Amino acid sequence: MDFKEITYELDGHTAIITFNRPERMNALTKVLEGELYDAMRAADLDETVRAIILTGNGRAFCAGMDMDELEVLPPDDIGAREWMRPYDMNRRADYQARYSYFPGLSKPVISAINGAAAGLGLIFALYSDFRIASSNAAFVTAFVMRGLVAEHGIAWILPRVVGHANAMDMLLTSRKVKADEAREMNLVHRVVEPKVLMDEARALATLLSQNVSPRSVRVMKRQIWEAPYQTLGAAITQANEEMFLSIQSEDFTEGVAHFQEKRPPQFTGR
Template sequence: RNKMDFAEIIYEKKDRVATVTMNRPAKMNAWTPKMGAEMRTAMLDAERDPSVGAIIVTGAGRAYCAGADMGALSRIAAGMASARAAEAPDEWLSAQRVDYRTSYSWPLALDTPVIGAINGACVGLGFTTCLYQDIRIASDNARMGLIFTQRGLAIEHGSSWMLPRIVGLARAMELAVTGRLVDANEALEMGLVSRVVPQDKLMATAREIASGIANKCSPLGVAQAKKMIYQHLFTDLATSVRDDDASMVMMTRSEDFKEGVKAFMEKRAPKFTGR
């Protein structure tokens, strides 16, 4: 089944790549609990689909995501609602390490790599969620920032942990306390995104990266590489060496490794199965 019905996102699967598009363009894709839940449903569908090797997340229209819907924020400010989203209980999530078992950090636990294609304003909660993607690329008209201190708020949902690990301590502190937005080129310079391309090339570039991963790389290898890197943000070097080596031993016993070597010897593209 290629099409699922969603109200606030568009979900497509094609050529081993799943694309999740936040789809509230009139509201600059402002985040609602419904949109968040739909994104999670779509991304977990992609994770469980063996024919999907990478996920792209982007926004419809001129914005990526302009943050939490102001209607919801107004209700919180008026004391009518809680700011904290309930942690979504499900079997997949409860099997993950506790750090990934939260409302926004869960993409770190996906085996499938997530590529953020930041097509415009990426602010507040939009910015927070993109920190939990594996690769971020931006169009030349992207604008990114936390903004919270300019709204009487501070920092949320583990950005205080992720952001320094992505851009370094001094830059993270500066972005957090000023709340200012950076343009695509400054985001590139600080390592917040790994590539900037013209707006009309953004999705083609994202698909090229996603397709390269999905079609040229071992799904097992990709999942292990991602797992090792995130897991070792919590550990020491000796543990990382031991875990990497145990992972490598496991990989050498895999069908993907045998196929990788065989394909190289036969000078052809490998056909990986993820086993």
């Protein structure tokens, strides 16, 4: 695939997608936004890919919307036809919006946050399944400093990740949250030194790709992201239905066999 503002790399069963505008701290443009969607969709459809890593080139993860584009952004851009995606009946509508589509992907998304994650950069990280941060990473919502609002579902997801008080603090003050504090409030799962950030992300992707059932990961991801909309009874009913299907799967057969035979698993994802 030929991209201008991201890079796309396959490393075994892992797709690595990198924001690639380091001279602008990987600030989002319409080109980058479209390429990111295309790359994520390609990775999700690629049967050889079992995990996706998202990171940034240079000193930032993603510094939010490029100010040059924000300055001339038309008020109706958020609903422009170019951002409307084909509707998938098999996925929740909640996870098919312009920026909330990561949870609707079947593969786990790991954000390796190498520097500043601001505005939309923070939103991309929040919609990821794992967040590993470099010790020099920093997080800021930025919206209130631009006269904007809690955009693209961040008012829904941020309190679920960091709690109500921390979400109010981040959104209403727009103060910078550094990596160690981000770990304390569960905004990120792990903080590591910059030189080992990608090693850690690749190791997690390898674990998800080789040690566990891709089918189980796929189903569990959907269960977890759908749970906020369910009652306990509905979640249990869904789990029972999925259990019935999983016991008939190739991965279940292999899961029992490799344990009994004391050998590494050879899951197919089916």
